[in-house]
Amino acid sequence: MSREVRAVVLGLFVVVLAALALSFWRRPAAEFQRIKGFRVEIRSRDGGETRHASFNVPSNLLARLAKLAPKELGTDMRREWSKEDVTPRQILDAAEESAPGKPGVIKKEDATIEVMADGGVLEIDVKDEWDKHVHIRLPRVLIEALSDDKGRISTSEILEKLDELGPGDVVTIQDHDNEVTITAQPYGRHGIHIS
Secondary structure, eight states: OOHHHHHHHHHHHHHHHHHHHHHHHHSOOTTOSSEEEEEEEEEEEETTEEEEEEEEEEHHHHHHHHTTSOSEEEHHHHTTOOTTSOOHHHHHHHHHHOBTTBOEEEEETTEEEEEEEETTEEEEEEEETTSEEEEEEEEHHHHHHHHSSSOEEEHHHHHHHHHHHOSEEEEEEEETTEEEEEEEEEOOOOSOOOO
16 A cells, blocks of 8 residues: 555544544533523623623533533532531422422521522522622522432432533622523524424
8 A cells, every 4th residue: 555545544544533422512412402501791880881791501511521520419419518508308398398489498698598489490599688690590409409318419410410400500699790691592593494
């Protein structure tokens, strides 16, 4: 075999390997059917000037990184909660007390935590005396896995439950003139759409 033929064969082999790697990396994650990715937006106001930065985290990248994490989360994480922190059990109890339009409330020192249950979703609002506000939408099963002695949830199940939340704001953090928002982005519609 001549040197040129070997170079062409080697070049084709490298191109095929690169194409296979790219197709593996770019294929949609099995855990995400509704969400294409998450958009992170950061706004900061300084006097009359507003600074804005944003970036996207593709769902397939998140799924690939999650595969590097421990396979299951659960009661081992419960040990990390200190006595001053709000526990997952308190969040679930507040969710049980909530009613449509009326959240369950947890008071902790200078913070007020409001929890609204909406089926398998918990909406948690944390407000403090210093004008900080955090809004989080979480799958209920995640909090349940952290609260029960036998509760366990795999990283794959966490991603599937995040996908079930669907598009929309997942986390919003406001602190005076600064704001961070993480929004789940839907898959775009391709092809012909008939309604």
